[in-house]
Amino acid sequence: MAPKTKYNMVKENIMEWIASGKVKPGEKIYSENELVKMFGVSRHTVRQAVGDLVHEGWLYREQGAGTFCSFKKEGIEPTVLPAQTNGKNIGVITTYISDYIFPSIIRGIESYLTTKGYSLTLACTDNDIEKEKQCLQTMLSRNIDGLIVEPSKSSIYNPNIHYYLELEQHNIPYLMINQYYPQLSPPHIVVNDEHGGYIATEHLIKLGHRKIIGLFKSDDLQGVNRMQGFIRAIREHGIPFFPDMVISYTTEDMNDIVRNHLNKFYLSDDKPTAIVCYNDQLALMVVDALRNFQISVPDDVSIVGYDDSFLAEAFEVKLTSVAHPKINMGIEAAKRIVAAVEGKDNNPQSITYEPELVIRNSTAPLISVNTLDIQE
Numbered sequence: 001m002a003p004k005t006k007y008n009m010v011k012e013n014i015m016e017w018i019a020s021g022k023v024k025p026g027e028k029i030y031s032e033n034e035l036v037k038m039f040g041v042s043r044h045t046v047r048q049a050v051g052d053l054v055h056e057g058w059l060y061r062e063q064g065a066g067t068f069c070s071f072k073k074e075g076i077e078p079t080v081l082p083a084q085t086n087g088k089n090i091g092v093i094t095t096y097i098s099d100y101i102f103p104s105i106i107r108g109i110e111s112y113l114t115t116k117g118y119s120l121t122l123a124c125t126d127n128d129i130e131k132e133k134q135c136l137q138t139m140l141s142r143n144i145d146g147l148i149v150e151p152s153k154s155s156i157y158n159p160n161i162h163y164y165l166e167l168e169q170h171n172i173p174y175l176m177i178n179q180y181y182p183q184l185s186p187p188h189i190v191v192n193d194e195h196g197g198y199i200a201t202e203h204l205i206k207l208g209h210r211k212i213i214g215l216f217k218s219d220d221l222q223g224v225n226r227m228q229g230f231i232r233a234i235r236e237h238g239i240p241f242f243p244d245m246v247i248s249y250t251t252e253d254m255n256d257i258v259r260n261h262l263n264k265f266y267l268s269d270d271k272p273t274a275i276v277c278y279n280d281q282l283a284l285m286v287v288d289a290l291r292n293f294q295i296s297v298p299d300d301v302s303i304v305g306y307d308d309s310f311l312a313e314a315f316e317v318k319l320t321s322v323a324h325p326k327i328n329m330g331i332e333a334a335k336r337i338v339a340a341v342e343g344k345d346n347n348p349q350s351i352t353y354e355p356e357l358v359i360r361n362s363t364a365p366l367i368s369v370n371t372l373d374i375q376e
Contacts, residue, residue, distance in 0.1 A: 006041045007315075010049040013039070018058055023069045029059065031066065052314055058098070070098070088118045090337055091144040093135045094177075095127040095152060100281060101309050101326050105177070108330020109148060116338050118145075125152045127220070127251045129160065136163040140170075146337040147174035153251070154179040154221040173340035175348055177333050179221045187340075187348040189333050193222050196322040196355040197229025200276050200304040203320065203357055205237045208366035209274035209302060212239065213265070215258055215286070217278045218248035226306065230276055258282065259289055266293040273301055273366050280305035280312050280321055283362070287317050298364035308358050318360035325353045 017023040030038065035046045050067060053059045060070050090113055096102045102124075110120055121142055123135040132152040139147060140163065147167060151158065158181055167174050180188035197214075204212055214230040217223030227246060234241065244264070249257040265272055277283035283305035287297050297303055297317050305312060305321040312319040332351060339345035 006039070006045050007049050010035065010039050010041060010046060011052060014049065014053060015058060018069050025069050027069050028066045029069060048314065052310075088116075088341075089121055089142065089144050090118050090334070090341070091121045091123070091139040091142070091147040092149075093123045093125060093132065093139070093147070094150045095125055097122060097124040100279075100311070101307050101324055104326035105330040108327035108332075109334045110330075111327075112331050112334035113338070118338065127152050129153055129158060132158075133160050133163070136160055140166065144172065146172060146341040148333045148337055149174060149176050150178050151176055151181055151221075153219045154181060155219055155224050157183075173337060173348070175333060175337055175340075177329060187336065187350050189329055189336075189351045189353075191222075191324055191353045191355050193225035193355075194229040194232070196306060197226035197276065198233045199229075199355065199357050200226075200306065200320075200322050201230045201233035202237070203359070204274040204276065204302055204304060204363065205233060205239060207274075207302065207363060210239055210366075211242075211270070211272045212274040212276065213244070213261075213272045214246050214276040215261075215278055215282060216246065216248050217250065217254070219250045223248070223278050226276075226278060254282070255285075258285065262286065262289050266290065266295060271295075271301075274363070275301060275303050277303060277305050279307050280309045280319055283319055283321070284311055284315060284317075287315070287362075297362050302363040302366075304357075304363060312358070312360065317362050320357065320359050320361075320363040322355045323358050324355070329353070 014029065017029070023029055032043060032046055032050070035050070036043055039046070050059065054061060054067070058070055059067050061067050090109075092106065092109055094102050094106065097106065106122065113120055121139065121144060123138060125132040125135055129152050161181065161183055164174065164181070164184055164186070175187040175189065177189050179190060180186055201212065201214070212234070214227060216227040216230070218227075227248070231246065234245075244261060247257065247261045275286060277286060283303050286303060290297065290301065295301055303317075303319065305319040306324075308321040308323040312321045336345065336348040340348050
């Protein structure tokens with residue numbers, strides 16, 4: 001097993017304090033100087049670990065006061081944060097609240113709603129259909145005026161469709177972000193994920209890579225569409241297909257499936273030279289797993305993530321990643337739902353963002369005889 005980095009040691013210790021109740025919600029954690037002395041690490045390492053935990057929702061900062069524990073993460077299912085009801089209340093249901101790109105999306109929604117005098121009722125499903133049902137029931141019981149939803153497991157049939165039909169019957173407008181349920185064809189704001197998967201893969205092909213694998217989530221349409229883009233790029237550029245070139249996983253089995261396939265590939269003599277990942281979280285998990293095989297990124301393998309999240313620049317390997325609009329998506333969703341609630345736009349237009357690739361140092365040209373031949 002690869003040695004644990006100092007960054008991870010600091011981060012995991014703080015998370016353990018919170019999970020065990022050693023540090024309780026609202027309590028201040030040790031100062032930066034105290035953490036430096038406690039763990040014997042640099043100030044930069046402490047700032048990186050604490051900053052990551054703030055982004056993930058474990059901690060929060062108060063200007064001039066310090067850094068505090070947000071909440072104990074265990075046992076909060078589903079999360080529903082109550083709004084200050086003032087007769088203008090918008091519900092927001094996302095798959096996650098504190099993790100990854102979701103704080104930025106929610107911040108965008110909240111920033112616009114606040115300017116219009118609206119409050120927010122926030123809930124998360126953990127990408128679980130049963131929890132989505134509970135969240136929808138809660139929203140309906142709170143007499144929300146409008147709803148912004150990120151679908152759960154959008155690539156499979158959703159048994160909660162009748163709750164959305166109930167919203168329609170009560171003339172409560174709703175729209176969906178990141179994906180939408182095809183059975184409803186609601187107003188939606190999404191990224192062109194098929195194109196995102198294409199440009200991620202094409203970037204690697206143009207760098208000379210031919211042995212490329214793709215890792216994609218299959219229970220969300222985002223992953224299915226990114227996979228389609230990957231396959232289209234492979235076909236259009238005439239790259240030879242091989243077994244297990246495309247690896248799919250679900251929300252629940254990601255760790256086992258991805259690690260098993262990486263073990264299979266990197267214990268063999270025919271190793272991939274590039275990997276396209278469903279998102280930045282997975283990409284960094286892959287980077288960490290490859291350390292067990294003494295595989296270096298990008299010297300031995302190039303990796304592309306997706307979403308251009310804060311994780312893309314949080315570690316020593318800076319990820320090449322497909323950009324996601326995040327805050328802008330949140331703002332646009334809030335604008336459209338408010339317009340629908342106020343009767344200014346009874347048929348909100350859907351938006352599809354065209355993604356761009358942000359190139360960093362996790363990808364590099366393949367240095368080989370074949371690459372030299374191609375370049376000549």
